[in-house]
Amino acid sequence: MNHFEYKNPTKIIFGQDKITELAKEIPAKAKVLILYGGGSIKSNGIYDQVKTALADFNVMEFGGIPPNPEYAVLMDALDFIKSNEINFLLAVGGGSVIDGTKFLAAAAYHEGETPWDILTSRKPVMKAMPFASVLTLPATGSEMNSGAVVTRNETREKLAMGGPALFPQFSILDPQVIQSIPERQIANGLADAFTHVLEQYLTYPTDVLLQDRFAESILQTLIEVAPKILKDPSDYKAASNFMWSCTMALNGLISQGVPSDWAVHAMGHELTALFGIDHARTLAIIAPSHYKYNMGSKKEKLAQYAERVFNISDGSIDEKALAGIDATESFFHSLGIQTKLSEYTQDYKGTSELISERFTERGWMGIGERGSLSPGDVAKIVEMAY
Amino acid sequence: MNHFEYKNPTKIIFGQDKITELAKEIPAKAKVLILYGGGSIKSNGIYDQVKTALADFNVMEFGGIPPNPEYAVLMDALDFIKSNEINFLLAVGGGSVIDGTKFLAAAAYHEGETPWDILTSRKPVMKAMPFASVLTLPATGSEMNSGAVVTRNETREKLAMGGPALFPQFSILDPQVIQSIPERQIANGLADAFTHVLEQYLTYPTDVLLQDRFAESILQTLIEVAPKILKDPSDYKAASNFMWSCTMALNGLISQGVPSDWAVHAMGHELTALFGIDHARTLAIIAPSHYKYNMGSKKEKLAQYAERVFNISDGSIDEKALAGIDATESFFHSLGIQTKLSEYTQDYKGTSELISERFTERGWMGIGERGSLSPGDVAKIVEMAY
Known part of the structure; x- marks a missing residue:
């Protein structure tokens, strides 16, 4: 730790x-x-x-x-x-x-x-x-x-x-208060909180057993309450767990003593700045491609995530890791959130180069939990998300 | 919630x-x-x-x-x-x-x-x-x-x-600092933190999904690190997770919005006051009897605990609940902690009546998550723990 x-x-x-x-x-x-x-x-x-x-x-x-x-x-x-x-x-x-x-x-x-x-x-x-x-x-x-x-x-x-x-x-x-929130924004809140946890959890194996389990607890709770709160936002049980999970997802607790990624947010923010896409939806666009692109360094945690959060117990580490990414994409879809940039805009060509250039201009030479993703990697991830 | x-x-x-x-x-x-x-x-x-x-x-x-x-x-x-x-x-x-x-x-x-x-x-x-x-x-x-x-x-x-x-x-x-703690006190720490979680978790089913999962996370982590830290207190990975789990077990987080029991502590404190038995060991003496005595009102949470913490998936709710209690007792034994009062003192006769009387004298007419355990119930639980 x-x-x-x-x-x-x-x-x-x-x-x-x-x-x-x-x-x-x-x-x-x-x-x-x-x-x-x-x-x-x-x-x-x-x-x-x-x-x-x-x-x-x-x-x-x-x-x-x-x-x-x-x-x-x-x-x-x-x-x-x-x-x-x-x-x-x-x-x-x-x-x-x-x-x-x-x-x-x-x-x-x-x-x-x-x-x-x-x-x-x-x-x-x-x-x-x-x-x-x-x-x-x-x-x-x-x-x-x-x-x-x-x-x-x-x-x-x-x-x-x-x-x-x-x-x-x-x-x-x-x-x-959740009763009066439009369904679209509830879906965004679920996706946003879910991705906040992933950014602090899907990195590489560490010895921080308790924070891992807390992260998984929040993910499991969001998955459990998502269909209920989308069906009936006046369901107080679902609403209260949804609300508290969102708070716990990013109040600092689960990030103590662990590496954090935040590359999904770094790239997602650009999509909001360029296209005005809802913040949470930009995360759903970037996340699956990011995890696939970084399978090599993230597969152990992805496999743990697949096992503990989605009960995927069969297959090799690689197979479980990929199944975990698929399950993540399916979760976003279950919220009514699309996961490809082309589903939000037809004007996406050149986006990957543009974002890569903006990162370079700002001097962001490396992002992710190891600071190892270059602007060139960013271009490839964004292109995978088209 | x-x-x-x-x-x-x-x-x-x-x-x-x-x-x-x-x-x-x-x-x-x-x-x-x-x-x-x-x-x-x-x-x-x-x-x-x-x-x-x-x-x-x-x-x-x-x-x-x-x-x-x-x-x-x-x-x-x-x-x-x-x-x-x-x-x-x-x-x-x-x-x-x-x-x-x-x-x-x-x-x-x-x-x-x-x-x-x-x-x-x-x-x-x-x-x-x-x-x-x-x-x-x-x-x-x-x-x-x-x-x-x-x-x-x-x-x-x-x-x-x-x-x-x-x-x-x-x-x-x-x-x-854990390197220099005697094994007996490490075992006490593990049992103490474990029981702190149980007091805030083994009550009745509520709609507080996230706190339940956090409680289970702490229990799972303690179970995972217990043999490692007892074997080698200089194992930094085990030591750091043990230390942080103890803090998280009783810093208020997992008790928010949920009922709490604390009857095990109320009875355990008396055993320390009367016999000088280590605090943690008094909890290990009382807990199994307390949960067996209160099976009727606690069995749903006991079954959930058995399933999620000990992976006990077979059997009826009653069977899983009892298996969860047995697993708890086995966990204490694995720490080298005995779970019967007679294993600590030969002078135990009359203890149940004495504790019951002391509760009555102090005006404690009901303890536990519903405040429903009378001094008479306390006498029976303590006697079961002889």
């Missing part, structure tokens, strides 16, 4: 009707900015629940944070925060709103020239305005981790940031 | 030679008291590592905290803390030393008449002196939770306390 440091101070408040507890958690004299996305929280009642819970607070709001939170919009929000002397941010939304809020929390206290530096410098964020979240869309785990991803349409870039100051003070998880 | 609140702010620093990082974690001007037990840290080199790491600090020490930390000894330590104006406590030891330190952290800030009130009042501890731990004996999980148990020989009592102020600021887990 590699050495590690683990601390996750986010308080999780989980259960039905827990949004009512907001007022207990926010400092009494805070000047609160509620941040949200396209306004679905106004039609599904969550906005009203939040406003009611915060009736005694000094509250302002900023809506319209788009999926893949856009830098230009966030810069408007930053102006708003500064000119209104906001001192507590409350994200009410999914991963995009929470990630955007993390960027704002860091940007509000940033001392450099431009907040864009936070994303390009890759330095851990050590100071940030206090913030919290009410999760409305389980998927990214952002509600209990210290990372965020921000998109800049101007340059078609999507970059990551993080640091110890970026854990939410608290996050409220009420599985009832 | 029951609603829950989960926050665990303890920082874990895990890996080889991490004791050297102590100085980075303790406030520079702290007046530190190092607390330890019988002095084994002086022979195995851990004491020297700690003193070297804290060379630049104002450090005092208090040794001699006994297994099942004794109230009278702790009261001496409390006097020492007050008269020397200590403001940071560093436990260097196993669960007993860390639990004792938690009591002292609470007692140092306690405003009531006598610190014993902390244990009898059952109120959550909201204020405590900052403290941390260097774990030398994996078993209790005390290094990453907010609970403690203190013994008072004068009244032969063993009582629990806890509260949000009782999470260690940080805990250093170096699996190399």
